[in-house]
Structures are given as C-alpha cells and as structure tokens.
Amino acid sequence: MSTLTSAHPEVVSLVNISTEKWPPRHRTYFGALEVRSPQPGEAFAITPIRPATSVMDLGDKRTMEFRLTAREIAEDIARELNSDSGEGSFHGVFVAAGLEPTEAELSDARRRLEEFNRKLVASADLEWERTKNPMFITDLERRAARQLGLDKPWLYDPKPMSECPVCAEAIKPGVAVCKSCHAILDREKAAQYGLVPAGERPRRDNTARSDASAKQDGAGK
Numbered sequence: 001m002s003t004l005t006s007a008h009p010e011v012v013s014l015v016n017i018s019t020e021k022w023p024p025r026h027r028t029y030f031g032a033l034e035v036r037s038p039q040p041g042e043a044f045a046i047t048p049i050r051p052a053t054s055v056m057d058l059g060d061k062r063t064m065e066f067r068l069t070a071r072e073i074a075e076d077i078a079r080e081l082n083s084d085s086g087e088g089s090f091h092g093v094f095v096a097a098g099l100e101p102t103e104a105e106l107s108d109a110r111r112r113l114e115e116f117n118r119k120l121v122a123s124a125d126l127e128w129e130r131t132k133n134p135m136f137i138t139d140l141e142r143r144a145a146r147q148l149g150l151d152k153p154w155l156y157d158p159k160p161m162s163e164c165p166v167c168a169e170a171i172k173p174g175v176a177v178c179k180s181c182h183a184i185l186d187r188e189k190a191a192q193y194g195l196v197p198a199g200e201r202p203r204r205d206n207t208a209r210s211d212a213s214a215k216q217d218g219a220g221k
C-alpha cells in the first residue's frame, strides 16, 4: 500500500481507531467506499482517499465539473461517520495530516472516543436507573460499555420468556416452579431447594438406594 500511496501524492489517509463496522459510504463521484476497521491486534486502520471529479447540476441540462481534493472528501466522510450520534458524537475516525497517523493524532482520537463512550455509559446508567428496562439501552451504549471494559446490568439482553406447559403463564427461563399454578417445571432444581413435597420425591427402591450409596462411597474416598 505504501508504494501505491507514495505514487499518488494527492492521496490522504482516513484513519479509524474503532472496531465499529459501517455500511459503505456512497458518493456520486466515487460510488461506494468501504471504511476499514482495525483487525484484532491492530491499533488503527487506514482507508486511502483519492481526489475525484464531481458534476454539479446547474439546471437546464447544464452541468459543471469540479475537482474535489482527497482531503475534502476524507473530511466529509469523517464528519459523516463521527456525527451521527448527537452532541459530542465521535466514532474514532479522523483524517491524518500525513500518510501515517502520528502518535499525537492517535492519542487525541483515543481520548475523544473514550470521552464519548463515557458519556454514552452515563446516559445508559440514568436510563437504567429510571426504567430498569434493557429495551431502552441502545446498541451504541452497550458497545461503549464493552469498549471501556465496564460490566453493567443493562449490558445483558433480557432472556426470552417461555410458557408454563400447565397454565400457559409466561415464565422466566430456569425457574423450578411456576409461580402462577405451582406446577413443578424442573424437578431436580425443585428438590434441591426442598420445594418438592416428600411424597413426590422419586421412589427409593432397592436399585435407587444401592446406586446412591455407591455414589456416596465413591465421593467419600
């Protein structure tokens, strides 16, 4: 790639430090452009941007061609990607001054991204405080918490509810006893918590007893 870029002095580098994947950007003057994301182990990814010629429609079937510099195009794409999430929005994309980003440029981008992520997490915390409903937490907020390495109760999607086979009431996954009709849904678990009446325990005939004592002998060693 370096031989390619050095052969085109007009090329600028659009740098991305976030692992976020974006759909391709579309422009009439270059079609679709895929903005690269860093691979595991990479600190950033570079998408080279070249100049392009655009056509302006002046009406009355008259058009005017004009040249867009690579920097203008790159700045436009960076602005579009960074600004789609409200005030202070930043998604880790910037245009490097040179072909390779400097350490100062990278650390500035990391600081801005972290700031924005912290803001997202704070707003998710507030929403959770108010509603305790994970439905109100956005994917962006979840990703922000993961990127910051924070564990939050709202990070987890609610598990799907199932139905009690006896009374058809919605039940949480993994429950031992239906809270509506008290049907035992998980006998083993119910027994563990002493929820199965003694008469309903599996009958201890001779085979069962010898099995159990054999196990106990094994465990006691």
Ligand SMILES: [Zn+2]
Binding pocket: 164, 165, 166, 167, 168, 169, 178, 179, 180, 181, 182, 183
């Ligand atoms: Zn039930």
